[in-house]
Amino acid sequence: MKICLVTPSPVPFVMGGAEKLFLGLVEAINHHTSHVADLIKIPVFEQGFWGLVDGYRLFAELDLSHFDLVISTKYPAWMIRHKNHHVYLQHKLRGFYDLYQAAPQGLKGGEPRSAPRALPDHPSLQGLLAILDRSHPDRKDMDDLFAELGRLRHLRLPENIFVFPGPLIRRVVHFLDQIGLSSDNIVSYSAISRTVANRKDYFPAGVPVRVLHHPTSLKGLAPGTKQDYLFTASRLSELKRLHLLVAAYARVPGNLPFLIAGTGAEEFTLARQAAHDPRIQFLGFVPDAQLSQLYRDALAVPFVPYDEDYGLITLEAMRCAKPVLTCSDSGGVTELVQSGVTGEIATPTVESIAGLLANLVENPARSQDLGRNALERVRPITWSNFVRDLLDQVSLPRIVRTPSTSAQPRGHILVLSTFGVHPPLQGGQLRIFHLYRQLTNHYDVTILSLGNLDAPEEAIEMAPGYVEHRIPRVKAQAREEMRLKDLSGISCGDIMVITHWAQNNRFMDVLQEYLSSTDCVVLSHPYMAHALQECWDGPVV
Template sequence: MHIAILAPSPVPYTIGGAEYLWWGLLETINAAGEHQADLIKIPSPDRSLGELIQSYRRFAELDLDHFDLVISTKYPAWMISHPNHVVYLQHKLRGLYDTYPAHLPTALPDAADLPAAARPLIERLANGPARREELPALWEELAALEAVDPALTEIPGPLVRAVVHYLDRIGLQPPAIQRYLAISENVTRRKDYFPVGVPVEVVHHPSHREPEPAMEVDSGDDNGNAVKDKPILFTASRLDSPKRLDLLIRAFRRIKADAELHIAGTGPVEAELQRLAAGDPRIRLLGWQSDAAIAEGYRRAAFVPFIPYDEDYGLITIEAMQVGRAVLTTTDAGGVNEFVVDGETGRSVEPTESALAAAMQDLLADPAATAAMGDAARAKVADIGWPQTVDALINPSAQRPRLVVATTFPVFPPMGGGPSRIYHLYRELSRWADITLVTLTGEASEAGTYPLGPGYREVRVAKSRRQRLQEQVMGRRLKASVDDIVAMDNPDATPALREALTAACQNADLVVASHHYLYPLIRSVWRGPLWYEAHNLEAEMKAAVLAPALEKGSAAARRALARVEAVERDCARDADCVLAVSAEEREALVDRYGIDRDKVLLAPNGTDTQAIAYTDPAQRRVNQQAYGVEGRFTALFMGSWHGPNIDAVWHIAGIAAACPGMDFLLMGNVCDAPLGELPPNCYRLGRVSEAEKRRWLATADCALNPMTSGAGSNLKLVEYAAAGLPVITTPFGNRGVGLKANIECLEGEVRLFPDILARLRAGEPHAGTQLVEKARRRVTDTYDWGVVAVVVREHLPLPAGTDWR
């Protein structure tokens, strides 16, 4: 492979741990000879918002597609778009993440208080999804900030923090990244460092300094003559505040032993440390030292103290242990404690002068025990080396399962509940498996192969003229949408679909029938493991769709419904695993088709909680003022053109008539259905852009879910809750999601909705504000697609040698 190690070049230029990591990877890859690597660096100043944005933009617009693999480790290099991008994360811009000053706010300023030029950006950061296609608009909005009050763009500050978090979410979001790795467990635990739910591999890398054999512990005079029994404590570090060398010096001054403390390095607090050390001849600040001198310092040391605060990794720990030296650290030192086991490979004590002084005294008092800890330390890091690190980065230890998912409609971009479920669920699963969607479209111009991310693609086949004619004939006869039934009954109507499915199934580990309509075609080309993804109990759903024809005694409708039920029964019984969207649907499938309950896996409809911004009530008031709807109480309903949603709109019409002082917003192509005349306070928004949808989710006062018919579960309910909207739902509409009544949602029959709305508007304590945070937490913990995917992942068939459990 041709491998690019992509990195920022700091401005002004300095050499630190990141540079040594990149050089080590580069040298090791090229020395092995199997692959060729290059280190590609772009100057990346970050002293102002303008510099930061330009640095992020340079990487976002960089084209390295002539490389087979790109490895990035540090911001903003991970902004590159590449089909095979591996992130080996060292750290983010820590001053805007884990070391962001506690006294500074994190909330964005109110858009209403800002100049007009800043408002679109504030809205995007507060409510917008972090997607790569949003970048052009984002660059324009950021450019407009140049004329805004400089105080708004101070670093650190809430606006710059929000901008960098937004950009990092775009760069690191799955499935844009093929694999996620980190240099330490400590890095993986930091808040907002990785997308929720992604698997992160920890790979400890070595130092650039090659370990040399240890020597007898002694010191020396200025002429190089050995001075026995005068042990040295040696450490090497950049002299800055997070390394807490001031604490180390104060602790050392407490001990009475005839020992010396040698500190190698330079940095901004050097003068302060010199003042602290003054008067104690045992303490020597050595200044800059060569690699050879530092290696010598480790070998001569009795042990190595290293007490930084929340260190990413701590190469000094590795360097010391590789030459057999015990390490003294503190319990809050972060990555250092992945190697220092208190009493075994060194000491890890509370970060106080007294605790550190006592530990130093103990280590000096028992040289044999300290030496034994050093031996254990060497063994602890024996397997850390450059070949092992490179191998972990470019040679995944396990083969990814290969899944084929077949359905009768196009998936991307997701429009409606079924495509949305398929796209998001399998996008999440593509973190661990290679997934091919095989789909049908009625538009020849839409046919083709669509890469949806690393290891994730949609192969979309245009329906043949024969299949389209069959759909028209059957649809006119039954006066219903029957495209899926035609595909089920005529598996050879579109030969190109059979060809595409056959090709996709070669070397597959699993095929999923997403809906059962392509089951006859699947089983004619694939005899391996099969799953059935039951979006609904389809026999019941199609009974509702065909109800008008059935009520007129249509024999064709009865035959079609019987066929739907028979094929669904065969598919459910044949499948090794059935995915059900709710506990109720699981029981219905078990009861109707007599399948084993143990093979039915609950995989509820979810949402991308990271893409749906949570808006608290205070921000809603600000948004309402900005959009000119303050003073009007607005209730939102979203739905597709689907029988149960049309029923819900008719219910809303009755509710609106009873609540003339409120506005009712109808969103989605349910507005295209023949709804008849609606009350004047019902507004048909129709099918809207994602941006407008996000705007109303962040502006409306509440969301309605007056469902009284249908099957499956309501994805809209999850979206409402994720956005922070108080939800009013019927018990039937709450099925499959199960928000707790009067704790996470407001629940009642349709006739009670006007009274519930009135109480919500009046601000009764239990009726709004207290619900939304609990509902959001419930959705995030249970219905985020990342969470759902992890549950499904555990049941996937694994190729030989694969084990993620």
């Protein structure tokens, strides 16, 4: 298959966990599967009303029909229109969903946010608000919304109407997400964690959501033998709650250094808070090679964010056999950390965190045991396993059959071929291509064929109602084909199928899928007769 991962590119650009997932996923599909994948990004400035609206509109207008399958993970990329669109959701715009007016425990202040809830009142907004009030909105409603927003953009309206963040843009985002993520537009849903899968208003009601923990793209992660310091790596923002760690470590006795990598808005505040504790060192930005080494030489990795989507820091630490200390409300982190087994889970208070940190520092042998368990916990989370699971329920969409102009519905004929047909360049290809094309006047025809090893899976619409679906050979088939050729001195790709049809699980799965709705099967050659006998008792030509 030709697969597209479609994502926003943040303006200004930052290389965060989402961006690392994008790069790692495309590389993994291209390396670990027979498919080919590309990454397509559109710049989005999401810190302003009109920048966010423009981002949603640009993705809604993006044509990706030249791909067989599209995967989106973040807003506003899921606004694209595609017949085979799958969502692997990282998170929605959290400030307009689960974090709107939130006051999580352990954050400084603790008072509810003062984000306004009431929509602005202005006569010019009546048309817009009427659109936003439509129930069960669809793509037509989306087009109406963008048109009305375009009209309002050129009026000289009070600035407070388009305040960001604010209730109007929040309502617009909810409206658009409802359309983009509708089950009318999405084939399947997955999430990066149970935490994300269970969040209110993240997915349409009643749809099944698979949880798939993805690996990290950070290189050089391996168990280390040193225990020279505590280490954490994080964006220095309020939601990461580094201030809790600084305050807690002040209560931990001893001289063990605590190294903190990362940059962010809280950098100056945290440095001032830790000024009287020389054990705490802020490293700023750390390149990947150094980051891996810092994990390997640490005693443990404390990471206590509020309701984290997933937390790659957790996975990276555990890949280096380091226990992770986190909090009970840290979201996705707690899905990997088991208290007293692979790390520790504190309540989000300074006292609780300090007690468990002291336990890790004062008992390095126990910390090492927890680290070994942590490594075993995350060992199965690899790119090959992840891509296999992600694409497990993903296949090429069934080609929409050309509507018949008669009152009688069109039938479907499935033709099996041991070689690819399109483009038709020589004898057998030309014969199959032209012969079965003549049947498309009365039937929809699908040619299910075997392609070359390591070639991509493809669905090629050769004419209206005429499709070749090509599945690549697997290694066992290619080896047998070469063995037979060495013995006979001639090409044996056809003969190989007689005995090695069952080795190609993907081919057999697709075959059975087509057989569930076909009327007749044509064997272009007899070599696939045994494969067909296993799963079909209908008409055969």
